[in-house]
Amino acid sequence: MSAPTADASVDTGARGYLRFFAASLRKRVLLMVRYPVNFFSTIANMLILFAAVFYGGRAIAPAAISNTIEGIIVGYLLWTLSMSAFSGLSWNVTRESQWGTLEQLFMSPFGFGRVMFAKTVTNVLVSFFTGSLVLLFMMAITGRWLAIDPLTLLPLGLLAVAPAVGIGFALGGLAIRFKRVENLFQIMQFVFIGLIAAPVAQYPLLKWLPLAQGSQLLQTAMRDGVALWALPTGELAVLVVTAVGYLGLGYAAFAYCQRWARREGVMGHY
Template identity: 30%
Template sequence: MLTAIESEFRRSFLLMRRYPTETLAQIILAVVSFYALIAGGQFMAGGPLLGTRITDLVVGYVLWMLVLNTVGDMGFGIAEEAENGTLEQLFLAPLGPFQLFLIRAVVDLLTSLVFVLLMLAGILWLTGLRLHLSAALLVPFFLALVVALALGLLVASLAIVFKRINQVLSIIQFGFVFLLMIPFDSGIMVLQTIGHFVPLIPMFSLLKMLLHTTGQLAMSATAQLLFWCIVNTAFWLVLGMIAFRQATAVARRKGTIGHY
């Protein structure tokens, strides 16, 4: 197990070191894209985005980029392994496919986290925005990381069975933009109930609440949101693990692990 973890970290580090311009270009593109989004929002609103609007936009963008990188790494990674003919070798590893790809998903998630933090630093520097960060933000952010990991397992399940899922990946990745724009916490009971089970939405709401309130304000609402964050995390993590195990069983039964 420790050897596999070390190997995955070494693989990720070697890829970043071998293609440093690619990593730097991704960070610059993400920061510039956000700045363009701000400029477009100011144009549409007829004035600068101030107060909670700009903060919510930053939080939503960070979560979206986290999903974008995690889901993309898992999906495209397995598709590339299948295209290169090395996917079957991974299934024959002593650890087994579930443990191996779970380790890979965690390593990819940590790599994406470094990317997201660097991107956030660039956004704050470029826009001059100041966020009031606190230790309480770590809880919903950690739960968001776990949900991103679960989504990565779900996408990996699709990649193992169908191999070529580039268009599906695009729908999943960019579909989160529209999900984060839906006002699930607007007060409408139906939207709130649905939002409790939509991936990352409770964490998004809790992060916004923690950034906008201070002291003992809205403590009951915060506790309720934290409960739904935990429920949301457990739901998607269990679903991702079950889907991955079922996908590997189907691929083995059909003998399509080495196909592309």
């Protein structure tokens, strides 16, 4: 399949790409508004799962839950954000393959990679909105109100979620090449739990794993009220390196799988 050629009437520069991104975001918001049952059902699933964990844990081990509830809240928030960022990209590629419309995306004048990146950023922004609603609910039912500083939480949250986006790109690439990899998506939700709960304080090398350092710093910021500029510079550097590194590796794997699928002639097959 030949590379797409840009139409002379289409602005493929930064301004045109920003318009495309704005249109993607507007489309996502309109889908939320026009299909409210689906939107609120998604949030309800998150809330019910947390309520089951909280009330079930309090019934079985009330002291343990009481001592760790702040970490549970932050960890669950990061897990929901990561799963949304990860699964949005992976499932999008899978659905496009199933519908037979994947090749049409490659004909975009912006290029397939940039199209998927815009969709991913849109999905992350929406997930932050839904995550804020879930966070308020979790703090309300537990009675534990954590420190909420947008100037601290937004940068930390974006950097913390970036490795999950990278993993989503990598598995999205596998979906392009191998098509049916849905079971692998299901496995990743349990892998994310382990990464978020990694004991970074006891085993410092674990901070280089995806999500682990972001979880640690988010807990410090939200539980102890530490501002972004008060966090150790070295710890922030690790967060930035892991965020950029895993995101870059995931995107590189995504691009490689595209070329692999083209060489094998399976881009449009399912």
